Amino acid sequence: MSSYVVRRLFQAVPLLLIITFIAFGIIQSTGDPLAAYTVEASLTSDDIARLRAYYGLDRPLPLQYLSWLKNMLTGNWGTSYYTRENVVDMVLNRLPNTLLLVAVSYALTLSVAVIVGIATAVRQYSLFDHLVTGLTFIGIAIPNFWLGLMLIIVFSVQFKGAGLPYFPVGGMYDHRVGPSFGQFLWHVILPAATLSFVMTAQYIRYIRSSVIEQVHLDYVRTARSKGLTEIVVLGRHVFKNALLPLITLIALDVPNILSGTIVIESIFAWPGMGRLFWSAAERTDIPVLMATLVFVSTVTVMSNMLADLLYAVVDPRIRYT
Amino acid sequence: MEIPHEPTTSQGGPRLESLPGLIWRRLRRHRLALVSVFILAVLIIISFGVPLFVSEDDANRLNLRAKLEPPSLAHPFGTDDIGRDILLRTIFGGRVSLRIGLLAALLSMAIGVSIGALAGYRGGWLDNVLMRFTDALLSIPTLFILIVLAQVFGRSITIVTIVIGALSWMPVCRIVRANVLSLKEREFAMAARALGSRDSRILSRHIVPNTIAPVVVAATLGVGRAIIIEASLSFLGLGVQPPIATWGSMLNRAQGFLVTAPWVAFFPGILILVTVLCVNFIGDGLRDALDPYAQN
Numbered sequence: 001m002s003s004y005v006v007r008r009l010f011q012a013v014p015l016l017l018i019i020t021f022i023a024f025g026i027i028q029s030t031g032d033p034l035a036a037y038t039v040e041a042s043l044t045s046d047d048i049a050r051l052r053a054y055y056g057l058d059r060p061l062p063l064q065y066l067s068w069l070k071n072m073l074t075g076n077w078g079t080s081y082y083t084r085e086n087v088v089d090m091v092l093n094r095l096p097n098t099l100l101l102v103a104v105s106y107a108l109t110l111s112v113a114v115i116v117g118i119a120t121a122v123r124q125y126s127l128f129d130h131l132v133t134g135l136t137f138i139g140i141a142i143p144n145f146w147l148g149l150m151l152i153i154v155f156s157v158q159f160k161g162a163g164l165p166y167f168p169v170g171g172m173y174d175h176r177v178g179p180s181f182g183q184f185l186w187h188v189i190l191p192a193a194t195l196s197f198v199m200t201a202q203y204i205r206y207i208r209s210s211v212i213e214q215v216h217l218d219y220v221r222t223a224r225s226k227g228l229t230e231i232v233v234l235g236r237h238v239f240k241n242a243l244l245p246l247i248t249l250i251a252l253d254v255p256n257i258l259s260g261t262i263v264i265e266s267i268f269a270w271p272g273m274g275r276l277f278w279s280a281a282e283r284t285d286i287p288v289l290m291a292t293l294v295f296v297s298t299v300t301v302m303s304n305m306l307a308d309l310l311y312a313v314v315d316p317r318i319r320y321t
Numbered sequence: 322m323e324i325p326h327e328p329t330t331s332q333g334g335p336r337l338e339s340l341p342g343l344i345w346r347r348l349r350r351h352r353l354a355l356v357s358v359f360i361l362a363v364l365i366i367i368s369f370g371v372p373l374f375v376s377e378d379d380a381n382r383l384n385l386r387a388k389l390e391p392p393s394l395a396h397p398f399g400t401d402d403i404g405r406d407i408l409l410r411t412i413f414g415g416r417v418s419l420r421i422g423l424l425a426a427l428l429s430m431a432i433g434v435s436i437g438a439l440a441g442y443r444g445g446w447l448d449n450v451l452m453r454f455t456d457a458l459l460s461i462p463t464l465f466i467l468i469v470l471a472q473v474f475g476r477s478i479t480i481v482t483i484v485i486g487a488l489s490w491m492p493v494c495r496i497v498r499a500n501v502l503s504l505k506e507r508e509f510a511m512a513a514r515a516l517g518s519r520d521s522r523i524l525s526r527h528i529v530p531n532t533i534a535p536v537v538v539a540a541t542l543g544v545g546r547a548i549i550i551e552a553s554l555s556f557l558g559l560g561v562q563p564p565i566a567t568w569g570s571m572l573n574r575a576q577g578f579l580v581t582a583p584w585v586a587f588f589p590g591i592l593i594l595v596t597v598l599c600v601n602f603i604g605d606g607l608r609d610a611l612d613p614y615a616q617n
Contacts, residue, residue, distance in 0.1 A: 015453065015457050015460060018453060018454060018457035019460060019461060022457065022458070022461070022466075026469055026470065026473060029473055029474070137598065137601065137602075138598065140601065141545065141597035141601055142594050142597075143549050143552050143556075143569075143593050143594070143597075144553075145552075145553060145569075146572060146589075146590030146593060149572065149575065149576065149586045149590065150586070150590070152579055153579050153583045153586065156579075157579055255459075255460065255461070255462035255463065256462070258462040258465070259462045259463050259464035260464075262464050262465070262468070263464070263553055263556065263557065266557060277465065277468070278468075278557055278559075281468045281469070281472055281559055282558065284472050289468075289469050289472070292465065293466060293469055296461075296462050296465055297460050297461045297462070297465075300460045300461070300462060301460045304460070
């Protein structure tokens with residue numbers, strides 16, 4: 001097992017190297033970083049040459065890549081073109097907010113998908129099943145930003161107009177009240193619901209077919225014939241076997257949900273990493289863009305690795321040597 | 322229960338049916354897919370037909386006396402914040418969105434098939450390098466790298482199409498590679514090799530045609546994905562540059578008027594939903610129709 005862990009860790013290294021290589025390639029194609037200064041009259045060509053030497057821009061590309069990589073590894077990710085802030089600090093400041101949003105979304109997705117997925121599998125071809133299946137088709141095809149706008153129109157605008165309690169449309173808490181857990185919950189519901197809708201639809205379909213596959217197996221018949229109640233059969237036996245592969249599914253969805261945070265955070269003014277990335281893109285703030293890109297990719301690689309390891313731990317049928 | 326009737330020739334023996342004929346016959350039984358083909362055809366005809374008779378200037382013409390009007394006979398979808406007709410803009414936006422979706426999916430299919438076939442057929446270090454590259458691209462969250470590339474290379478329709486296509490070929494590549502790996506060991510491939518065919522001919526005439534069915538399904542579903550990705554990009558204000566209308570950029574603008582004019586946000590979104598829904602149903606239908614193990 002431990003040799004598998006080590007091997008799996010080493011597999012991630014070339015992957016991360018290729019990702020940094022792609023990122024560096026993109027930075028290179030943004031053009032000469034000093035281009036803006038060459039037209040500025042206050043700088044002579046001597047100054048430009050000195051700047052070039054100072055930033056190491058006169059060295060060959062492979063060397064530039066290596067020094068860039070060394071900077072990334074030592075946590076020296078540069079400063080924003082606009083705020084002059086350290087890029088690592090900027091990303092780390094915003095990260096907890098994004099993680100909170102993602103965690104709530106995953107919790108929402110899993111709790112809804114497991115209950116509804118099992119319920120539709122047990123009542124296969126019932127009206128409820130057909131209704132949910134129809135909804136999942138819509139869920140998979142709906143653009144999440146449009147769903148967000150529609151939720152705002154209904155639950156914020158219309159509810160407010162009708163004098164009902166309404167959901168806030170932006171931020172993490174009301175600035176007049178200040179941060180508190182209740183405020184956070186109140187503000188996180190709409191963005192988390194939007195972010196998890198597409199995922200929930202996919203998971204319901206997956207769990208439904210997975211449970212349907214399991215309930216016809218011998219061990220389920222054995223469990224039933226020894227007199228276990230349906231709740232125990234489903235909750236104890238089927239649940240475990242049908243939901244194991246969910247670990248992989250969750251890990252594979254990490255890049256999708258991270259992509260989703262860009263859109264959702266920009267609609268709901270959620271002060272997270274996605275919104276940081278979006279505003280950096282609007283201003284072509286390359287250091288922030290690249291740092292976030294490398295960061296989210298690393299998170300994705302790590303989560304895939306973690307899923308593989310977790311799977312090996314929880315599924316005794318899998319033996320890694 | 323319906324009794325399947327065997328198509329027969331006048332001689333009475335079983336008739337050999339052409340492949341497109343077989344696929345079409347099977348697809349016809351998939352009612353949702355059939356309805357989707359019809360709806361999508363109507364959407365394509367309107368999106369590409371209307372611009373033949375109306376100039377794009379009409380879609381971009383402002384009318385400050387008709388700002389944010391609710392849907393009416395004169396403007397069935399209402400007007401936006403500078404008095405442009407939303408129906409016309411939705412049609413012109415549809416032309417851009419559909420074109421980007423279709424072309425990006427085609428491009429991703431071409432790249433995916435080429436790289437996957439090459440990696441699977443050649444094997445060895447080339448396979449290793451290509452597949453690690455594929456893994457790396459799959460590990461970068463799509464929207465992040467798309468936004469960076471659109472910022473770096475520009476935001477014309479062509480570039481957005483190429484960028485989306487160049488970043489969504491990985492699933493197709495994996496399917497093709499896996500199939501080629503097993504197909505190249507089969508008897509027909511060995512026979513072709515024994516007859517002295519060149520590798521390129523074996524690949525293009527014998528192996529790739531045998532793996533095209535799952536590719537067609539993946540590419541069809543890819544059209545829907547590409548449309549949503551383009552719309553997300555435009556919605557964030559980072560896609561195709563205004564004043565060119567796309568469904569996403571219309572929704573971006575609509576954000577400011579959710580309280581006063583919700584219809585501005587409704588119509589472009591519902592069209593994205595309907596289009597992607599249709600594409601997905603067609604993909605599902607094709608999956609069943611192209612399944613070689615399906616019973617007739």
